[in-house]
Amino acid sequence: MSQLSPNNSSYNQFLRIDIKQKFIAFFIDVAHVISYLKNVYKNIFTSTFEKNEFLKQCYQIGNKSVGLISVTGIIIGLVLTIQSRPPLVEFGAVAMLPGMVAISIIREMGPVITALICAGKIGSSMGAELGSMRVTEQIDAMEVSNTNPINFLIVPRVLAATVMLPILTIYADIIGIFGSWLGVNIKDDVSLTLFINQAFSSVEFIDLIPAFIKSFFFGAVIGLVGCYKGYNTGRGTESVGIAANSAVVTSSLLLIIVDLIAVQITDLL
Numbered sequence: 249m250s251q252l253s254p255n256n257s258s259y260n261q262f263l264r265i266d267i268k269q270k271f272i273a274f275f276i277d278v279a280h281v282i283s284y285l286k287n288v289y290k291n292i293f294t295s296t297f298e299k300n301e302f303l304k305q306c307y308q309i310g311n312k313s314v315g316l317i318s319v320t321g322i323i324i325g326l327v328l329t330i331q332s333r334p335p336l337v338e339f340g341a342v343a344m345l346p347g348m349v350a351i352s353i354i355r356e357m358g359p360v361i362t363a364l365i366c367a368g369k370i371g372s373s374m375g376a377e378l379g380s381m382r383v384t385e386q387i388d389a390m391e392v393s394n395t396n397p398i399n400f401l402i403v404p405r406v407l408a409a410t411v412m413l414p415i416l417t418i419y420a421d422i423i424g425i426f427g428s429w430l431g432v433n434i435k436d437d438v439s440l441t442l443f444i445n446q447a448f449s450s451v452e453f454i455d456l457i458p459a460f461i462k463s464f465f466f467g468a469v470i471g472l473v474g475c476y477k478g479y480n481t482g483r484g485t486e487s488v489g490i491a492a493n494s495a496v497v498t499s500s501l502l503l504i505i506v507d508l509i510a511v512q513i514t515d516l517l
Contacts (some may be wrong), residue, residue, distance in 0.1 A: 274480050288406060291399045295448025297402050305408035312369050313383065313416055316361055321420045324357055325427025334433065342436075346443050349428040354451060360423040360507055363466035366413060366498040370492050371474035374405055375495030378478025379488040387479070402479060406471035413467030414460055454514075462510040466503055473499040 328349045336342050378401060381387050390397045429443045477495040481487045 268497050279423075280480065281476065284479075287398050288472065288475075289397065290405070291403050296399065298400055300379030301400065302408055303405040305404050308373075309366070309370050309408055309412045310416065312373065313362075313366055313399065314419070315367065317364055317416055317420050318423055320361060320365060321358075321423030322347075322427035322430070324327075324361060325353065325424040325429075326431040327358070328352060328424075330395040330434070336487070343434065343446065344450075346428065346447035350425055350447035350451055351455055353424040353428070354421050355455050355459050356511075358424055359417050359463045359466065360503070362417045362420045363413065363463070363470065363503045363507075364500055366409070366416065366467075367470050367503060370409060370493040370497050371470050371499045374471070374474030374494040375478040376488055378402075378492035379476060381479035382479065382487060383483065383488055384508040397479075402475040405475050406468065409474075410464055410473030413461040413470070417460070417466075419464040444510065451498055458514040465506050465510070469501045469502050469506060470499050473502060477508045 316332050329345065332348060333342065333345060336345050336348075378387070383402070387401070390400070425444070426449055427442055428447075429438070432438050432443060474495040477491045477498065481491040
């Protein structure tokens with residue numbers, strides 16, 4: 249029995265078939281994503297809004313994330329302050345430290361770190377929850393009973409993530425700046441009022457608005473990806489774990505891409 253090798257024509261034919269199948273699978277996935285986005289968009293504007301489910305998801309998203317965001321925000325503020333202080337001391341520019349840290353947190357660290365945390369907490373939760381519903385045929389039962397699962401399960405989650413992430417980002421910014429104040433007081437003695445005045449004296453309108461706007465897109469990405477991976481879970485219990493893991497990885501990658509695009513657009517403005 250001949251074995252496949254790089255010089256074997258059968259191997260080359262097998263390789264071409266494998267590449268062709270991957271291309272076909274890729275375009276099928278793209279078609280599924282486009283169809284999914286179309287259905288979600290259509291249901292947002294044409295179907296009955298599930299207010300109770302939306303409020304429930306808002307509470308769950310905030311409740312699941314606020315503790316971890318609090319700890320992370322304080323640590324980010326402390327680390328930025330402790331690492332930035334020695335170079336500024338060397339150049340005699342310690343007074344610039346609060347403003348520099350505040351701009352760093354508001355423009356980039358706060359929105360991105362908050363989004364990545366939510367991708368891990370919220371995205372995986374949505375993927376696992378909807379995936380388990382798919383595996384246990386609850387979604388199939390909704391479709392058979394003429395209940396729109398997109399409108400009841402996906403739209404409230406996507407909208408809740410889109411609305412809650414900017415709120416969590418603002419909270420993370422406040423906690424991060426407070427953590428920076430704690431870091432400053434390790435070496436110096438600065439009142440909180442003076443520190444806040446120094447921090448926000450360097451912050452401008454252009455620093456706040458782009459960061460706030462892109463956090464809406466971060467929330468939409470997390471909600472859409474998490475729901476898509478869970479809603480399209482395969483059969484079998486192992487698919488639930490795969491859906492949750494895939495939701496975190498995919499949404500994290502897309503968040504970095506969206507942030508790159510947002511930074512380029514902000515730079516042009």
